[in-house]
Amino acid sequence: MSSDKHDLVNKYLAAKTTVEEEEALFNSEDQPSGMKEWSTYVKQKRKKAPAHLNDKIWASIQTRKKRRQRFLMGLSGMAASIAIILAVVVARPTEDDLNDHEKEVLFNEAMSMFPDEKNIVAKKDILYEDDAVIIYRVSE
Amino acid sequence: MKAKVFEDKVLSLSERIFPMVARMLGNKENAEDAVQEIMIKLWDRRKKLVNHPNITGFVFLTARNYCLDRLKKKSPEIDPSELHLKILTSDMNHDQVEWKELTTIIESILKELPSQQREVMMMRDIDGFEFAEIAAATNLKLEHTRVLLSRARKQVGIKLKEIYSYE
Numbered sequence: 001m002s003s004d005k006h007d008l009v010n011k012y013l014a015a016k017t018t019v020e021e022e023e024a025l026f027n028s029e030d031q032p033s034g035m036k037e038w039s040t041y042v043k044q045k046r047k048k049a050p051a052h053l054n055d056k057i058w059a060s061i062q063t064r065k066k067r068r069q070r071f072l073m074g075l076s077g078m079a080a081s082i083a084i085i086l087a088v089v090v091a092r093p094t095e096d097d098l099n100d101h102e103k104e105v106l107f108n109e110a111m112s113m114f115p116d117e118k119n120i121v122a123k124k125d126i127l128y129e130d131d132a133v134i135i136y137r138v139s140e
Numbered sequence: 141m142k143a144k145v146f147e148d149k150v151l152s153l154s155e156r157i158f159p160m161v162a163r164m165l166g167n168k169e170n171a172e173d174a175v176q177e178i179m180i181k182l183w184d185r186r187k188k189l190v191n192h193p194n195i196t197g198f199v200f201l202t203a204r205n206y207c208l209d210r211l212k213k214k215s216p217e218i219d220p221s222e223l224h225l226k227i228l229t230s231d232m233n234h235d236q237v238e239w240k241e242l243t244t245i246i247e248s249i250l251k252e253l254p255s256q257q258r259e260v261m262m263m264r265d266i267d268g269f270e271f272a273e274i275a276a277a278t279n280l281k282l283e284h285t286r287v288l289l290s291r292a293r294k295q296v297g298i299k300l301k302e303i304y305s306y307e
Contacts, residue, residue, distance in 0.1 A: 015290035034300035041246045042265050049158035057179045
């Protein structure tokens with residue numbers, strides 16, 4: 001083994017080599033015992049990334065991004081629909097919730113505000129009467 | 141972080157982290173999915189990443205932590221190619237027998253190393269990481285990684301020399 005190679009091995013053992021120098025050392029034919037076996041192991045164990053890995057991952061991130069945008073759009077559409085439905089329900093004009101009996105009570109109460117109505121009718125002296133009009137005279 | 145910056149600064153490291161992920165998970169097939177998941181996690185955190193002082197280091201650290209989490213949940217899977225070799229043990233040729241023997245010897249030597257030394261040595265020699273990348277991934281100081289690596293290399297070298305110098 002040359003002295004240069006010997007120095008490189010020492011440098012490697014001291015962890016002072018660069019990745020490129022180590023690469024050259026692992027691929028070298030002329031290696032000391034121990035180093036040769038380690039180089040064989042290293043070369044066999046190395047795993048290389050599949051081709052176009054970055055592109056595949058980027059495509060999947062973009063697909064995920066679009067899917068999320070669609071989901072958010074759907075969600076906001078749904079929220080808007082619910083808001084419209086709620087607005088319609090809340091703003092709906094209230095129904096007349098009096099039943100017939102209550103209406104009758106109110107009517108009677110209103111009528112009671114005219115206590116002389118029956119007397120007035122009894123005392124009246126009808127001058128003219130048809131289907132639409134009654135003209136009468138009352139003596140007080 | 142804008143998409144283009146993410147693509148240049150983070151996604152471009154997918155191929156760099158792949159060897160470590162494949163080695164740690166023990167299965168090249170699943171490593172591709174794992175790297176994808178790591179990148180998606182980083183994409184989701186891209187707003188926080190903008191101000192990170194060492195984005196590259198953070199990517200390596202995230203990848204290693206992801207693998208460690210996966211390993212905690214289940215044991216590493218066997219690479220189908222290695223499984224195939226094991227099935228064909230009886231039909232192995234001379235090279236395959238030698239390779240199997242070498243692997244067994246080296247892995248037993250590596251097992252004897254302290255875990256930090258072993259990990260640093262694997263990251264440097266098998267995964268081809270720079271010292272800064274190893275330091276970031278392991279949360280160690282750069283000089284400390286050199287010391288650990290040197291000790292590991294010397295120890296492995298001595299053991300291998302002991303075994304193979306007699307042949």
